Amino acid sequence: MSDDLGASKNSAYAPATTVYHFQNLSTAFNDSSSFPQPYHYPPDIILVTRPTYTAFFTHYHRLVTESNNQFGRLLESCKPPNDPGLPRRRPIIYVDENEHHFNCFLIALYNWSSQLYKPDTGVFSHVFNLVIKYGFKVRSVFSPSSGGFQDLVRTAETEALRMYTLAAHWDFEELAVSASRYVLRVADTIQNITDDHAETIGPRYLLRLIQLHETRKARLKELLLIPPTLHVDDTPACARPQRLSVLRAYGLAAGYVVWEKAAGVTVQEIKSILFGNIGTSISCPVCSDAVQRNIDHVLDLWSQMKDTI
Template sequence: MCSQKMPAAYRERATPFELPTPPESHGGSPVQIQDIIPEPVEDDSGNRIVSISTTFHPTADILPMRPDTIVLSSDGVFFYVHASVMLATSTNNWDGRMPSGGSRSRASEPCTSEGSKVVPCPEPAPVLNVVLHVVYGLSCESYKPTIDVLSAAVDAMVAYGIPPKDHIAPSTPLYALILAQAPTKPIAAYVLAASHDLYSLAVPVSSHLLSFPLPSLTDELTEKIGPLYLKRLFFLHLGRKEALRQLISAPPHPHPPTQECDFTEQKSLTRAWTLASAYLAWDMRPDLMGSEIEATFLPLGERLSCDLCKQSLVERVKHIVVQWSMVKRSI
Protein backbone atom coordinates (compact mmCIF):
# COMPACT_ATOMS: atom_id res chain seq x y z
CA MET A 1 0.00 0.00 0.00
CA CYS A 2 1.27 3.42 -0.78
CA SER A 3 2.41 5.63 2.02
CA GLN A 4 1.26 9.21 2.17
CA LYS A 5 4.66 10.47 0.96
CA MET A 6 4.54 7.98 -1.88
CA PRO A 7 8.12 6.64 -1.89
CA ALA A 8 9.44 5.48 -5.22
CA ALA A 9 9.04 1.83 -4.27
CA TYR A 10 5.28 2.31 -4.20
CA ARG A 11 4.93 4.22 -7.43
CA GLU A 12 4.17 2.68 -10.78
CA ARG A 13 4.84 4.05 -14.24
CA ALA A 14 1.65 4.18 -16.19
CA THR A 15 0.96 4.20 -19.87
CA PRO A 16 -2.22 5.99 -21.04
CA PHE A 17 -4.34 2.82 -21.09
CA GLU A 18 -3.42 2.10 -17.48
CA LEU A 19 -4.76 5.38 -16.19
CA PRO A 20 -8.39 5.74 -15.13
CA THR A 21 -10.23 7.76 -17.70
CA PRO A 22 -13.16 10.17 -17.32
CA PRO A 23 -16.63 8.61 -17.32
CA GLU A 24 -19.02 9.13 -20.14
CA SER A 25 -21.51 11.91 -19.87
CA HIS A 26 -24.85 10.85 -18.40
CA GLY A 27 -27.60 13.33 -18.96
CA GLY A 28 -25.32 16.33 -18.91
CA SER A 29 -24.21 15.69 -15.32
CA PRO A 30 -21.94 18.47 -14.04
CA VAL A 31 -19.73 15.98 -12.15
CA GLN A 32 -16.26 15.80 -13.69
CA ILE A 33 -13.77 12.99 -13.17
CA GLN A 34 -11.16 15.60 -12.25
CA ASP A 35 -13.18 16.22 -9.11
CA ILE A 36 -12.73 12.57 -8.14
CA ILE A 37 -9.38 11.36 -9.51
CA PRO A 38 -6.26 13.50 -9.11
CA GLU A 39 -4.09 14.25 -12.10
CA PRO A 40 -1.04 11.97 -12.43
CA VAL A 41 2.33 13.54 -11.71
CA GLU A 42 5.44 13.33 -13.84
CA ASP A 43 8.89 12.29 -12.75
CA ASP A 44 12.17 13.85 -13.89
CA SER A 45 12.06 11.74 -17.07
CA GLY A 46 8.62 12.95 -18.06
CA ASN A 47 6.92 9.63 -17.26
CA ARG A 48 3.44 9.85 -15.80
CA ILE A 49 3.19 8.30 -12.33
CA VAL A 50 0.13 7.27 -10.36
CA SER A 51 0.10 5.80 -6.86
CA ILE A 52 -1.35 2.28 -6.81
CA SER A 53 -1.61 -0.10 -3.89
CA THR A 54 1.06 -2.78 -3.94
CA THR A 55 -1.49 -5.34 -2.68
CA PHE A 56 -4.65 -4.25 -4.47
CA HIS A 57 -3.39 -3.53 -7.96
CA PRO A 58 -4.97 -4.35 -11.36
CA THR A 59 -3.11 -7.66 -11.82
CA ALA A 60 -3.25 -8.88 -8.21
CA ASP A 61 -4.15 -12.56 -7.87
CA ILE A 62 -6.05 -12.24 -4.60
CA LEU A 63 -9.08 -13.76 -6.34
CA PRO A 64 -9.36 -15.60 -9.66
CA MET A 65 -11.45 -12.84 -11.22
CA ARG A 66 -10.09 -9.42 -12.12
CA PRO A 67 -10.97 -6.39 -9.97
CA ASP A 68 -14.02 -4.42 -11.14
CA THR A 69 -13.94 -1.48 -8.72
CA ILE A 70 -11.41 1.18 -7.81
CA VAL A 71 -11.35 2.62 -4.30
CA LEU A 72 -9.63 5.98 -4.20
CA SER A 73 -8.13 7.31 -0.98
CA SER A 74 -8.16 10.95 0.03
CA ASP A 75 -4.44 11.22 -0.72
CA GLY A 76 -4.76 9.84 -4.25
CA VAL A 77 -3.90 6.15 -3.95
CA PHE A 78 -5.78 3.64 -6.13
CA PHE A 79 -6.99 0.30 -4.71
CA TYR A 80 -8.34 -2.21 -7.26
CA VAL A 81 -10.95 -4.40 -5.57
CA HIS A 82 -13.97 -6.61 -6.21
CA ALA A 83 -17.42 -5.15 -5.64
CA SER A 84 -18.84 -8.53 -4.62
CA VAL A 85 -16.34 -8.85 -1.78
CA MET A 86 -16.84 -5.27 -0.66
CA LEU A 87 -20.62 -5.57 -0.55
CA ALA A 88 -20.59 -8.99 1.12
CA THR A 89 -18.87 -7.58 4.22
CA SER A 90 -20.84 -4.34 4.46
CA THR A 91 -24.29 -3.81 5.91
CA ASN A 92 -24.79 -0.37 4.34
CA ASN A 93 -23.21 -0.71 0.87
CA TRP A 94 -20.08 1.02 2.09
CA ASP A 95 -21.95 3.96 3.56
CA GLY A 96 -24.02 4.15 0.37
CA ARG A 97 -20.96 4.65 -1.80
CA MET A 98 -21.41 1.38 -3.66
CA PRO A 99 -24.59 0.24 -5.46
CA SER A 100 -25.95 -3.19 -4.66
CA GLY A 101 -27.01 -5.74 -7.25
CA GLY A 102 -24.66 -4.36 -9.86
CA SER A 103 -26.83 -1.33 -10.64
CA ARG A 104 -25.57 2.21 -10.75
CA SER A 105 -26.80 4.19 -7.73
CA ARG A 106 -26.02 7.52 -9.38
CA ALA A 107 -25.95 8.20 -13.09
CA SER A 108 -22.95 10.45 -12.58
CA GLU A 109 -20.82 7.84 -10.80
CA PRO A 110 -17.37 7.88 -12.48
CA CYS A 111 -15.96 4.87 -14.28
CA THR A 112 -12.72 3.99 -16.00
CA SER A 113 -12.54 3.27 -19.70
CA GLU A 114 -12.88 -0.43 -18.86
CA GLY A 115 -16.09 0.17 -16.90
CA SER A 116 -14.62 -0.12 -13.39
CA LYS A 117 -16.47 1.99 -10.85
CA VAL A 118 -14.45 4.56 -8.92
CA VAL A 119 -15.38 4.86 -5.26
CA PRO A 120 -13.80 7.90 -3.57
CA CYS A 121 -13.32 7.61 0.19
CA PRO A 122 -12.39 10.27 2.76
CA GLU A 123 -9.74 8.14 4.50
CA PRO A 124 -6.01 8.32 3.66
CA ALA A 125 -4.29 5.36 2.06
CA PRO A 126 -2.80 3.78 5.21
CA VAL A 127 -6.25 3.63 6.82
CA LEU A 128 -8.03 2.30 3.73
CA ASN A 129 -5.29 -0.26 3.28
CA VAL A 130 -6.05 -1.76 6.70
CA VAL A 131 -9.80 -1.76 6.05
CA LEU A 132 -9.43 -3.51 2.71
CA HIS A 133 -7.09 -6.11 4.17
CA VAL A 134 -9.77 -6.83 6.78
CA VAL A 135 -12.42 -7.14 4.08
CA TYR A 136 -10.33 -9.71 2.22
CA GLY A 137 -9.27 -11.51 5.41
CA LEU A 138 -5.62 -10.66 4.84
CA SER A 139 -2.93 -9.57 7.28
CA CYS A 140 -1.34 -6.17 6.75
CA GLU A 141 1.41 -6.78 9.30
CA SER A 142 4.09 -6.11 6.69
CA TYR A 143 2.93 -2.48 6.45
CA LYS A 144 3.46 -2.01 10.20
CA PRO A 145 0.42 0.22 10.78
CA THR A 146 0.56 2.37 13.90
CA ILE A 147 -2.07 2.22 16.61
CA ASP A 148 -3.47 5.55 15.34
CA VAL A 149 -3.91 4.07 11.85
CA LEU A 150 -5.48 0.92 13.28
CA SER A 151 -7.87 2.95 15.40
CA ALA A 152 -8.88 5.12 12.44
CA ALA A 153 -9.37 1.95 10.37
CA VAL A 154 -11.73 0.43 12.93
CA ASP A 155 -13.70 3.69 13.03
CA ALA A 156 -13.89 3.57 9.22
CA MET A 157 -15.12 -0.01 9.39
CA VAL A 158 -18.07 1.15 11.47
CA ALA A 159 -18.83 3.91 8.97
CA TYR A 160 -18.76 1.42 6.10
CA GLY A 161 -21.05 -1.07 7.82
CA ILE A 162 -18.31 -3.58 8.65
CA PRO A 163 -18.97 -4.77 12.23
CA PRO A 164 -15.66 -4.73 14.17
CA LYS A 165 -16.76 -7.64 16.38
CA ASP A 166 -17.00 -9.85 13.30
CA HIS A 167 -13.44 -9.10 12.25
CA ILE A 168 -11.53 -8.48 15.50
CA ALA A 169 -11.42 -11.78 17.34
CA PRO A 170 -8.48 -13.74 18.81
CA SER A 171 -8.01 -15.70 15.58
CA THR A 172 -7.99 -12.70 13.21
CA PRO A 173 -5.01 -10.75 11.83
CA LEU A 174 -6.36 -7.36 12.96
CA TYR A 175 -6.74 -8.60 16.55
CA ALA A 176 -3.09 -9.67 16.57
CA LEU A 177 -1.96 -6.34 15.12
CA ILE A 178 -3.78 -4.28 17.75
CA LEU A 179 -2.64 -6.52 20.60
CA ALA A 180 0.97 -6.21 19.40
CA GLN A 181 0.71 -2.45 19.97
CA ALA A 182 -0.46 -2.86 23.58
CA PRO A 183 2.98 -3.08 25.26
CA THR A 184 4.04 0.34 23.91
CA LYS A 185 0.65 2.04 23.40
CA PRO A 186 -1.56 0.42 26.05
CA ILE A 187 -4.05 3.22 26.65
CA ALA A 188 -4.60 3.80 22.92
CA ALA A 189 -5.19 0.08 22.37
CA TYR A 190 -7.56 -0.04 25.35
CA VAL A 191 -9.51 2.98 24.08
CA LEU A 192 -9.88 1.27 20.71
CA ALA A 193 -11.15 -1.94 22.28
CA ALA A 194 -13.43 -0.23 24.80
CA SER A 195 -14.98 2.24 22.37
CA HIS A 196 -16.11 -0.65 20.15
CA ASP A 197 -17.00 -3.03 23.00
CA LEU A 198 -14.32 -5.54 22.01
CA TYR A 199 -14.12 -7.32 25.35
CA SER A 200 -11.96 -10.20 24.10
CA LEU A 201 -9.35 -7.62 23.07
CA ALA A 202 -9.74 -5.30 26.06
CA VAL A 203 -8.94 -8.09 28.54
CA PRO A 204 -5.35 -8.83 27.38
CA VAL A 205 -4.71 -5.16 26.62
CA SER A 206 -5.68 -4.15 30.16
CA SER A 207 -2.83 -6.21 31.61
CA HIS A 208 -0.45 -3.65 30.09
CA LEU A 209 -2.20 -0.82 31.96
CA LEU A 210 -1.18 -1.82 35.48
CA SER A 211 1.46 0.90 35.52
CA PHE A 212 -0.72 3.51 33.82
CA PRO A 213 -1.52 6.49 36.10
CA LEU A 214 -5.30 6.63 36.08
CA PRO A 215 -5.45 10.28 37.30
CA SER A 216 -3.79 11.29 34.01
CA LEU A 217 -6.83 10.19 31.97
CA THR A 218 -8.23 13.15 30.06
CA ASP A 219 -11.91 13.90 29.60
CA GLU A 220 -11.59 12.92 25.95
CA LEU A 221 -10.12 9.53 26.77
CA THR A 222 -12.65 8.76 29.49
CA GLU A 223 -15.48 9.64 27.12
CA LYS A 224 -14.11 7.28 24.47
CA ILE A 225 -13.55 4.47 26.95
CA GLY A 226 -17.06 4.78 28.33
CA PRO A 227 -18.34 4.14 31.86
CA LEU A 228 -18.37 0.33 31.70
CA TYR A 229 -14.76 -0.19 30.62
CA LEU A 230 -13.57 2.74 32.75
CA LYS A 231 -15.11 1.10 35.81
CA ARG A 232 -13.47 -2.21 34.93
CA LEU A 233 -10.09 -0.52 34.64
CA PHE A 234 -10.44 1.28 37.97
CA PHE A 235 -11.61 -1.89 39.69
CA LEU A 236 -8.59 -3.74 38.28
CA HIS A 237 -6.21 -1.25 39.88
CA LEU A 238 -8.11 -1.00 43.17
CA GLY A 239 -8.61 -4.75 43.39
CA ARG A 240 -4.92 -5.53 43.02
CA LYS A 241 -3.94 -2.92 45.59
CA GLU A 242 -6.39 -4.31 48.10
CA ALA A 243 -5.22 -7.86 47.45
CA LEU A 244 -1.61 -6.87 48.11
CA ARG A 245 -2.58 -4.96 51.23
CA GLN A 246 -4.21 -8.07 52.64
CA LEU A 247 -1.25 -10.27 51.73
CA ILE A 248 1.33 -8.17 53.52
CA SER A 249 -0.80 -7.36 56.55
CA ALA A 250 -0.06 -10.63 58.37
CA PRO A 251 3.49 -10.99 59.75
CA PRO A 252 5.44 -14.28 59.69
CA HIS A 253 4.05 -17.04 61.90
CA PRO A 254 5.85 -17.34 65.23
CA HIS A 255 7.73 -20.51 65.92
CA PRO A 256 7.54 -22.48 69.16
CA PRO A 257 9.58 -20.75 71.87
CA THR A 258 13.14 -21.90 72.46
CA GLN A 259 15.76 -21.04 75.08
CA GLU A 260 17.36 -18.54 72.69
CA CYS A 261 14.11 -17.04 71.25
CA ASP A 262 10.82 -16.88 73.09
CA PHE A 263 7.61 -15.09 72.13
CA THR A 264 8.93 -11.81 73.53
CA GLU A 265 12.00 -11.96 71.30
CA GLN A 266 9.85 -12.74 68.28
CA LYS A 267 7.87 -9.54 68.76
CA SER A 268 10.82 -7.60 67.32
CA LEU A 269 10.26 -9.30 63.96
CA THR A 270 6.55 -8.51 64.13
CA ARG A 271 7.27 -4.82 64.80
CA ALA A 272 9.82 -4.66 61.98
CA TRP A 273 7.37 -6.36 59.61
CA THR A 274 4.62 -3.89 60.49
CA LEU A 275 6.89 -0.94 59.73
CA ALA A 276 8.03 -2.48 56.43
CA SER A 277 4.47 -3.28 55.33
CA ALA A 278 3.38 0.28 56.17
CA TYR A 279 6.23 1.59 54.01
CA LEU A 280 5.22 -0.67 51.13
CA ALA A 281 1.54 0.25 51.49
CA TRP A 282 2.42 3.95 51.24
CA ASP A 283 3.63 3.47 47.67
CA MET A 284 1.48 0.50 46.74
CA ARG A 285 1.09 0.02 42.99
CA PRO A 286 -0.94 -2.51 40.98
CA ASP A 287 2.16 -3.32 38.92
CA LEU A 288 4.43 -3.98 41.93
CA MET A 289 7.03 -6.61 41.13
CA GLY A 290 7.68 -9.65 43.29
CA SER A 291 11.33 -8.61 43.52
CA GLU A 292 10.24 -5.35 45.14
CA ILE A 293 8.33 -7.24 47.81
CA GLU A 294 11.42 -9.35 48.49
CA ALA A 295 13.62 -6.25 48.62
CA THR A 296 11.32 -4.73 51.24
CA PHE A 297 10.98 -7.65 53.64
CA LEU A 298 13.97 -9.98 53.27
CA PRO A 299 16.52 -7.45 54.62
CA LEU A 300 14.68 -7.69 57.96
CA GLY A 301 16.42 -11.03 58.43
CA GLU A 302 19.81 -9.32 58.68
CA ARG A 303 18.91 -8.11 62.17
CA LEU A 304 17.69 -11.47 63.37
CA SER A 305 19.89 -13.83 65.35
CA CYS A 306 17.39 -16.69 65.44
CA ASP A 307 17.58 -19.11 62.54
CA LEU A 308 13.96 -20.17 63.03
CA CYS A 309 12.82 -16.54 62.77
CA LYS A 310 14.86 -16.13 59.61
CA GLN A 311 13.34 -19.26 58.11
CA SER A 312 9.82 -18.10 59.01
CA LEU A 313 10.51 -14.72 57.40
CA VAL A 314 11.78 -16.26 54.16
CA GLU A 315 8.82 -18.64 53.93
CA ARG A 316 6.35 -15.82 54.55
CA VAL A 317 7.88 -13.61 51.86
CA LYS A 318 7.97 -16.50 49.40
CA HIS A 319 4.29 -17.22 50.07
CA ILE A 320 3.34 -13.57 49.48
CA VAL A 321 5.26 -13.39 46.19
CA VAL A 322 3.60 -16.57 44.93
CA GLN A 323 0.12 -15.40 45.95
CA TRP A 324 0.73 -11.97 44.43
CA SER A 325 1.68 -13.54 41.09
CA MET A 326 -1.71 -15.28 41.06
CA VAL A 327 -3.77 -12.14 41.58
CA LYS A 328 -5.83 -11.26 38.50
CA ARG A 329 -3.89 -8.97 36.14
CA SER A 330 -6.64 -8.01 33.69
CA ILE A 331 -10.20 -6.70 33.74
Protein backbone atom coordinates in the same frame (compact mmCIF):
# COMPACT_ATOMS: atom_id res chain seq x y z
CA MET B 1 -17.08 -13.50 -21.96
CA SER B 2 -19.59 -10.65 -21.69
CA ASP B 3 -18.99 -7.61 -19.55
CA ASP B 4 -20.86 -8.03 -16.27
CA LEU B 5 -19.98 -4.71 -14.65
CA GLY B 6 -21.85 -1.46 -14.48
CA ALA B 7 -20.38 2.02 -14.21
CA SER B 8 -20.61 4.82 -11.66
CA LYS B 9 -19.30 8.36 -11.30
CA ASN B 10 -16.49 7.08 -9.08
CA SER B 11 -15.53 4.27 -11.44
CA ALA B 12 -13.42 3.56 -14.49
CA TYR B 13 -12.55 0.32 -16.25
CA ALA B 14 -9.47 -1.36 -17.63
CA PRO B 15 -8.85 -4.83 -19.08
CA ALA B 16 -7.20 -7.34 -16.77
CA THR B 17 -4.09 -7.29 -18.93
CA THR B 18 -3.60 -3.52 -18.66
CA VAL B 19 -0.24 -2.30 -17.37
CA TYR B 20 -1.15 0.25 -14.68
CA HIS B 21 0.75 3.43 -13.98
CA PHE B 22 -0.72 4.73 -10.75
CA GLN B 23 0.91 7.50 -8.78
CA ASN B 24 1.36 5.08 -5.87
CA LEU B 25 0.88 1.33 -5.59
CA SER B 26 0.06 -0.43 -2.33
CA THR B 27 2.80 -2.80 -1.20
CA ALA B 28 0.22 -5.07 0.44
CA PHE B 29 -2.46 -5.05 -2.26
CA ASN B 30 -1.17 -5.48 -5.80
CA ASP B 31 -1.13 -8.09 -8.54
CA SER B 32 1.90 -9.78 -6.97
CA SER B 33 0.35 -10.13 -3.51
CA SER B 34 -0.39 -13.55 -2.04
CA PHE B 35 -3.96 -13.42 -0.76
CA PRO B 36 -5.44 -15.83 1.78
CA GLN B 37 -8.16 -18.36 1.02
CA PRO B 38 -10.75 -18.03 -0.37
CA TYR B 39 -9.28 -15.01 -2.19
CA HIS B 40 -6.27 -16.78 -3.66
CA TYR B 41 -7.18 -15.78 -7.23
CA PRO B 42 -5.98 -12.54 -8.92
CA PRO B 43 -7.61 -9.30 -7.71
CA ASP B 44 -10.65 -8.27 -9.73
CA ILE B 45 -11.26 -4.74 -8.52
CA ILE B 46 -8.97 -1.75 -7.93
CA LEU B 47 -9.55 0.87 -5.24
CA VAL B 48 -7.68 4.17 -5.59
CA THR B 49 -7.44 6.59 -2.70
CA ARG B 50 -7.57 10.31 -3.33
CA PRO B 51 -5.78 12.71 -3.23
CA THR B 52 -2.62 10.52 -3.14
CA TYR B 53 -3.94 8.17 -5.87
CA THR B 54 -2.66 5.05 -4.18
CA ALA B 55 -3.98 1.88 -5.82
CA PHE B 56 -5.16 -1.16 -3.88
CA PHE B 57 -5.85 -4.36 -5.86
CA THR B 58 -8.61 -6.26 -4.07
CA HIS B 59 -11.47 -8.70 -4.59
CA TYR B 60 -15.10 -7.84 -5.24
CA HIS B 61 -16.43 -10.65 -3.07
CA ARG B 62 -14.31 -9.61 -0.08
CA LEU B 63 -15.54 -6.05 -0.33
CA VAL B 64 -19.23 -6.98 -0.42
CA THR B 65 -19.25 -10.10 1.76
CA GLU B 66 -20.66 -9.08 5.17
CA SER B 67 -21.05 -5.47 4.02
CA ASN B 68 -24.58 -4.20 4.57
CA ASN B 69 -24.25 -1.28 2.13
CA GLN B 70 -22.35 -2.61 -0.89
CA PHE B 71 -19.09 -1.16 0.39
CA GLY B 72 -20.38 2.30 1.13
CA ARG B 73 -22.66 2.27 -1.96
CA LEU B 74 -19.58 2.30 -4.19
CA LEU B 75 -20.26 -1.15 -5.62
CA GLU B 76 -24.01 -0.88 -6.10
CA SER B 77 -23.58 -0.66 -9.87
CA CYS B 78 -20.98 -3.43 -10.02
CA LYS B 79 -22.29 -6.90 -10.68
CA PRO B 80 -20.36 -9.82 -9.24
CA PRO B 81 -18.00 -11.61 -11.62
CA ASN B 82 -19.52 -14.70 -13.22
CA ASP B 83 -16.42 -16.72 -12.47
CA PRO B 84 -13.93 -15.23 -9.98
CA GLY B 85 -10.39 -15.60 -11.18
CA LEU B 86 -11.06 -15.43 -14.92
CA PRO B 87 -9.71 -12.39 -16.80
CA ARG B 88 -12.18 -9.53 -17.14
CA ARG B 89 -12.33 -5.77 -17.19
CA ARG B 90 -11.48 -4.59 -13.71
CA PRO B 91 -13.35 -1.63 -12.28
CA ILE B 92 -11.28 1.16 -10.79
CA ILE B 93 -13.12 2.75 -7.86
CA TYR B 94 -11.98 6.04 -6.36
CA VAL B 95 -12.29 6.57 -2.61
CA ASP B 96 -11.58 9.78 -0.74
CA GLU B 97 -9.61 8.26 2.13
CA ASN B 98 -6.26 8.57 3.86
CA GLU B 99 -4.17 5.82 2.25
CA HIS B 100 -2.57 4.69 5.54
CA HIS B 101 -5.91 4.33 7.31
CA PHE B 102 -7.43 2.66 4.26
CA ASN B 103 -4.51 0.24 4.00
CA CYS B 104 -4.92 -0.85 7.63
CA PHE B 105 -8.67 -1.20 7.09
CA LEU B 106 -8.21 -3.51 4.08
CA ILE B 107 -5.59 -5.51 5.95
CA ALA B 108 -8.12 -6.12 8.71
CA LEU B 109 -10.73 -7.21 6.14
CA TYR B 110 -8.32 -9.84 4.87
CA ASN B 111 -7.49 -10.99 8.41
CA TRP B 112 -3.85 -10.00 8.12
CA SER B 113 -1.63 -8.24 10.62
CA SER B 114 -0.87 -4.55 10.13
CA GLN B 115 2.11 -4.47 12.52
CA LEU B 116 4.46 -3.86 9.61
CA TYR B 117 2.84 -0.42 9.26
CA LYS B 118 2.96 0.32 13.00
CA PRO B 119 -0.59 1.65 13.48
CA ASP B 120 -1.28 3.37 16.78
CA THR B 121 -4.58 3.76 18.60
CA GLY B 122 -5.38 6.90 16.61
CA VAL B 123 -5.06 4.97 13.36
CA PHE B 124 -7.24 2.16 14.68
CA SER B 125 -9.86 4.74 15.64
CA HIS B 126 -10.00 5.85 12.00
CA VAL B 127 -10.07 2.22 10.87
CA PHE B 128 -13.08 1.51 13.09
CA ASN B 129 -14.89 4.42 11.44
CA LEU B 130 -14.04 3.00 8.01
CA VAL B 131 -15.35 -0.41 9.06
CA ILE B 132 -18.74 1.14 9.81
CA LYS B 133 -18.69 3.46 6.79
CA TYR B 134 -18.23 0.55 4.39
CA GLY B 135 -20.93 -1.57 5.97
CA PHE B 136 -19.08 -3.95 8.27
CA LYS B 137 -19.20 -4.61 12.01
CA VAL B 138 -16.19 -3.79 14.15
CA ARG B 139 -16.53 -6.90 16.30
CA SER B 140 -16.79 -9.06 13.20
CA VAL B 141 -13.80 -7.64 11.33
CA PHE B 142 -11.75 -7.61 14.55
CA SER B 143 -13.00 -10.85 16.06
CA PRO B 144 -10.84 -12.20 18.91
CA SER B 145 -9.38 -14.88 16.63
CA SER B 146 -8.35 -12.40 13.93
CA GLY B 147 -4.94 -10.96 13.17
CA GLY B 148 -6.40 -7.49 13.54
CA PHE B 149 -7.51 -8.17 17.11
CA GLN B 150 -4.00 -9.32 18.01
CA ASP B 151 -2.71 -6.04 16.55
CA LEU B 152 -5.08 -4.13 18.82
CA VAL B 153 -3.91 -6.04 21.89
CA ARG B 154 -0.25 -5.49 21.01
CA THR B 155 -0.93 -1.77 20.68
CA ALA B 156 -2.65 -1.81 24.08
CA GLU B 157 0.62 -2.92 25.65
CA THR B 158 2.11 0.53 24.99
CA GLU B 159 -1.07 2.65 24.72
CA ALA B 160 -3.18 1.01 27.38
CA LEU B 161 -5.54 3.80 28.40
CA ARG B 162 -6.05 5.06 24.83
CA MET B 163 -6.91 1.56 23.62
CA TYR B 164 -9.22 0.93 26.59
CA THR B 165 -10.94 4.23 25.85
CA LEU B 166 -11.39 3.27 22.20
CA ALA B 167 -12.78 -0.15 23.13
CA ALA B 168 -15.19 1.33 25.68
CA HIS B 169 -16.39 3.98 23.23
CA TRP B 170 -17.30 1.25 20.72
CA ASP B 171 -18.66 -1.09 23.43
CA PHE B 172 -16.06 -3.60 22.24
CA GLU B 173 -16.17 -5.89 25.27
CA GLU B 174 -13.44 -8.34 24.24
CA LEU B 175 -10.97 -5.57 23.47
CA ALA B 176 -11.82 -3.64 26.64
CA VAL B 177 -11.18 -6.76 28.72
CA SER B 178 -7.80 -7.37 27.06
CA ALA B 179 -6.75 -3.71 27.30
CA SER B 180 -7.76 -3.41 30.96
CA ARG B 181 -4.93 -5.77 31.92
CA TYR B 182 -2.38 -3.29 30.55
CA VAL B 183 -4.13 -0.26 32.03
CA LEU B 184 -3.55 -1.77 35.47
CA ARG B 185 0.19 -1.95 34.88
CA VAL B 186 0.56 1.80 34.46
CA ALA B 187 1.04 3.59 37.78
CA ASP B 188 -1.46 6.35 38.61
CA THR B 189 -3.58 5.61 35.53
CA ILE B 190 -6.85 5.96 37.41
CA GLN B 191 -5.78 9.28 38.93
CA ASN B 192 -4.72 10.58 35.53
CA ILE B 193 -7.96 9.88 33.69
CA THR B 194 -9.08 13.22 32.28
CA ASP B 195 -12.64 14.46 31.92
CA ASP B 196 -12.41 13.82 28.17
CA HIS B 197 -11.27 10.25 28.77
CA ALA B 198 -14.04 9.67 31.29
CA GLU B 199 -16.69 11.03 28.93
CA THR B 200 -15.48 8.87 26.06
CA ILE B 201 -15.15 5.74 28.20
CA GLY B 202 -18.62 6.15 29.64
CA PRO B 203 -19.87 5.33 33.15
CA ARG B 204 -20.14 1.54 32.78
CA TYR B 205 -16.62 0.85 31.58
CA LEU B 206 -15.14 3.54 33.83
CA LEU B 207 -16.77 2.03 36.92
CA ARG B 208 -15.56 -1.45 36.00
CA LEU B 209 -12.00 -0.22 35.56
CA ILE B 210 -12.01 1.65 38.88
CA GLN B 211 -13.50 -1.34 40.70
CA LEU B 212 -10.84 -3.64 39.25
CA HIS B 213 -8.09 -1.23 40.29
CA GLU B 214 -9.39 -0.72 43.83
CA THR B 215 -10.09 -4.41 44.40
CA ARG B 216 -6.60 -5.42 43.39
CA LYS B 217 -4.89 -2.68 45.39
CA ALA B 218 -6.84 -3.63 48.51
CA ARG B 219 -6.00 -7.31 48.07
CA LEU B 220 -2.33 -6.54 47.45
CA LYS B 221 -2.17 -4.55 50.66
CA GLU B 222 -3.95 -7.31 52.55
CA LEU B 223 -1.51 -9.96 51.32
CA LEU B 224 1.75 -8.07 51.70
CA LEU B 225 1.20 -6.42 55.06
CA ILE B 226 0.91 -9.80 56.81
CA PRO B 227 4.45 -10.44 58.10
CA PRO B 228 6.16 -13.82 57.95
CA THR B 229 5.95 -15.96 61.08
CA LEU B 230 9.45 -16.36 62.46
CA HIS B 231 10.68 -18.68 65.21
CA VAL B 232 10.04 -17.50 68.76
CA ASP B 233 13.04 -18.90 70.62
CA ASP B 234 16.52 -17.52 70.21
CA THR B 235 19.19 -19.63 68.55
CA PRO B 236 22.96 -19.23 68.58
CA ALA B 237 22.72 -17.73 65.09
CA CYS B 238 19.57 -15.63 65.51
CA ALA B 239 18.47 -13.58 68.51
CA ARG B 240 15.42 -11.35 68.79
CA PRO B 241 17.13 -8.23 67.35
CA GLN B 242 18.00 -10.16 64.19
CA ARG B 243 14.40 -11.34 63.80
CA LEU B 244 13.10 -7.82 64.27
CA SER B 245 15.53 -6.67 61.60
CA VAL B 246 14.15 -9.28 59.20
CA LEU B 247 10.57 -8.18 59.91
CA ARG B 248 11.52 -4.54 59.46
CA ALA B 249 13.17 -5.22 56.11
CA TYR B 250 10.19 -7.26 54.96
CA GLY B 251 7.77 -4.52 56.01
CA LEU B 252 9.71 -1.84 54.13
CA ALA B 253 9.88 -3.94 50.95
CA ALA B 254 6.21 -4.90 51.19
CA GLY B 255 5.22 -1.30 51.84
CA TYR B 256 7.13 -0.16 48.78
CA VAL B 257 5.20 -2.62 46.60
CA VAL B 258 1.84 -1.58 48.08
CA TRP B 259 2.34 2.17 47.83
CA GLU B 260 4.57 2.57 44.80
CA LYS B 261 3.61 -0.15 42.36
CA ALA B 262 0.51 -0.22 40.14
CA ALA B 263 -2.42 -2.51 40.70
CA GLY B 264 -1.17 -4.57 37.78
CA VAL B 265 2.16 -5.39 39.42
CA THR B 266 3.21 -8.85 38.30
CA VAL B 267 4.24 -11.86 40.37
CA GLN B 268 7.75 -11.53 38.96
CA GLU B 269 8.00 -7.88 40.02
CA ILE B 270 6.85 -8.62 43.58
CA LYS B 271 9.27 -11.52 43.88
CA SER B 272 12.15 -9.44 42.58
CA ILE B 273 11.47 -6.57 44.99
CA LEU B 274 11.01 -8.74 48.08
CA PHE B 275 13.96 -11.02 47.44
CA GLY B 276 16.10 -8.16 46.21
CA ASN B 277 15.65 -6.27 49.48
CA ILE B 278 15.66 -9.05 52.08
CA GLY B 279 16.16 -12.48 50.51
CA THR B 280 19.95 -12.38 50.39
CA SER B 281 20.53 -10.58 53.69
CA ILE B 282 19.01 -13.12 56.09
CA SER B 283 21.72 -15.10 57.84
CA CYS B 284 19.38 -17.38 59.82
CA PRO B 285 18.28 -20.37 57.70
CA VAL B 286 15.11 -20.83 59.76
CA CYS B 287 14.05 -17.20 59.22
CA SER B 288 15.00 -17.47 55.56
CA ASP B 289 12.74 -20.49 55.11
CA ALA B 290 9.88 -18.70 56.89
CA VAL B 291 10.22 -15.62 54.69
CA GLN B 292 10.43 -17.83 51.58
CA ARG B 293 7.22 -19.65 52.53
CA ASN B 294 5.44 -16.38 53.19
CA ILE B 295 6.52 -14.89 49.85
CA ASP B 296 5.54 -18.05 47.98
CA HIS B 297 2.11 -17.95 49.64
CA VAL B 298 1.63 -14.29 48.70
CA LEU B 299 2.69 -14.89 45.11
CA ASP B 300 0.42 -17.89 44.76
CA LEU B 301 -2.62 -15.96 45.97
CA TRP B 302 -1.75 -12.91 43.88
CA SER B 303 -1.41 -15.00 40.72
CA GLN B 304 -5.01 -16.11 41.20
CA MET B 305 -6.33 -12.57 41.29
CA LYS B 306 -8.50 -11.47 38.36
CA ASP B 307 -6.54 -8.93 36.31
CA THR B 308 -9.16 -7.82 33.78
CA ILE B 309 -12.53 -6.12 34.05
